[in-house]
Amino acid sequence: xPDMIERFVGRLAGSPPPPTVHALxxxxxxxxxxxxxxxxxxxxxGKSTLGRAIAGMLPIxxxxxxxxxxxxxxxxxxxxxxxxxxxxxxxQDPMSSLNPRKTVRQIIGEAPRVHGLxxxxxxxxxxxxxxxxxxxxxAVAGRYPHQFSGGQRQRLGIARALAxxxxxxxxxxxxxxxxxxxxxxxxxxxxELKRDLGLTLLFISHDLSVVQHISDRVVVMYLGRIVxxxxxxxxxxxxxxxxxxxxxxxxxxxRIDRRGHTFSTVKGExxxxxSPPGGCHFHPRCPFAMDICKTTRPALKDFExxxxxxxxxxxxxxxxxxKRNTSND
Ligand code: SF4
Ligand code: MG
Numbered sequence: 001x002p003d004m005i006e007r008f009v010g011r012l013a014g015s016p017p018p019p020t021v022h023a024l025x026x027x028x029x030x031x032x033x034x035x036x037x038x039x040x041x042x043x044x045x046g047k048s049t050l051g052r053a054i055a056g057m058l059p060i061x062x063x064x065x066x067x068x069x070x071x072x073x074x075x076x077x078x079x080x081x082x083x084x085x086x087x088x089x090x091x092q093d094p095m096s097s098l099n100p101r102k103t104v105r106q107i108i109g110e111a112p113r114v115h116g117l118x119x120x121x122x123x124x125x126x127x128x129x130x131x132x133x134x135x136x137x138x139a140v141a142g143r144y145p146h147q148f149s150g151g152q153r154q155r156l157g158i159a160r161a162l163a164x165x166x167x168x169x170x171x172x173x174x175x176x177x178x179x180x181x182x183x184x185x186x187x188x189x190x191x192e193l194k195r196d197l198g199l200t201l202l203f204i205s206h207d208l209s210v211v212q213h214i215s216d217r218v219v220v221m222y223l224g225r226i227v228x229x230x231x232x233x234x235x236x237x238x239x240x241x242x243x244x245x246x247x248x249x250x251x252x253x254x255r256i257d258r259r260g261h262t263f264s265t266v267k268g269e270x271x272x273x274x275s276p277p278g279g280c281h282f283h284p285r286c287p288f289a290m291d292i293c294k295t296t297r298p299a300l301k302d303f304e305x306x307x308x309x310x311x312x313x314x315x316x317x318x319x320x321x322x323k324r325n326t327s328n329d
Contacts, residue, residue: 023224023273024060027221027224029219034200037219039203039211040204044223044273046225052170060073067086070083086168088161090154091157094156098145098153102144104141104142109126117163127141130159133159134158134159135185136156151185154178154186168199168202169199174186176206183210191214203215216231217306220241225281227309227310228310235250280297280311280312288322296312
């Protein structure tokens, strides 16, 4: 599809010594230009790995990462560098990625200078423009990272990422370390940047409620697999999710007017990705698990409205029949 800018299919390249961890197991993800995809799951589910693989930071085997139809692994030289620059990752802890001995001006200006991306006005013009764009006073250009609050540092990290003119941001738990009130501000900033710069965002979070307000679509991962993908409105709408794992995550989101079948939390620990349970990986924790779930991996099935889910319930239609029966009681 011409407007499809990101396509990922595959497994993570295993390092030679066994055991090989398939951190990503037949994952396929397409992100459309200008879309905000919320990628959700507990820690260890492979969402950060997927984000890094998409950004070209991790080698993959048996798969492909495409940008606008081009396999990024096949790019060489300047093409490869340009592609790398166009996808930027915003991490959880900006402090660990901001050099404490460099000023804001140096931090933001470095990559554009190295890559020949400075505007006519030079570093100062670029830095002033980017600081204003992320909501910081341009007078702070001479300061050092430790002189900023956590929220301000995350804004600096965003300004630095924007300095190389990316069109795709992978936000990996970018607001998880911030106070709740600051989280909302930074989410608003991402929304503004998306609108003003036409950015595409992959917004990675362990918290489903965080992605609700920013994402057009929610993709849920569990132990290296995508278990559900749907428009955000549908996941949070009256019909809700089709996959029990998503429903469990959703039940942890405080809600006022919820109807139908819910359970309060995901029971048990997430199993080791080294030896994931057979069949449906979620079966040891699933309140609906059946015999088939222990032996047979459920395929990711497509439903109407751009919704897909991998679950044996209801002949593969997921939670919907159970919810209908429950609310008819
Ligand atoms: Fe639960 Fe079975 Fe569906 Fe897996 S396939 S989520 S174990 S009902
Ligand atoms: Mg992570």
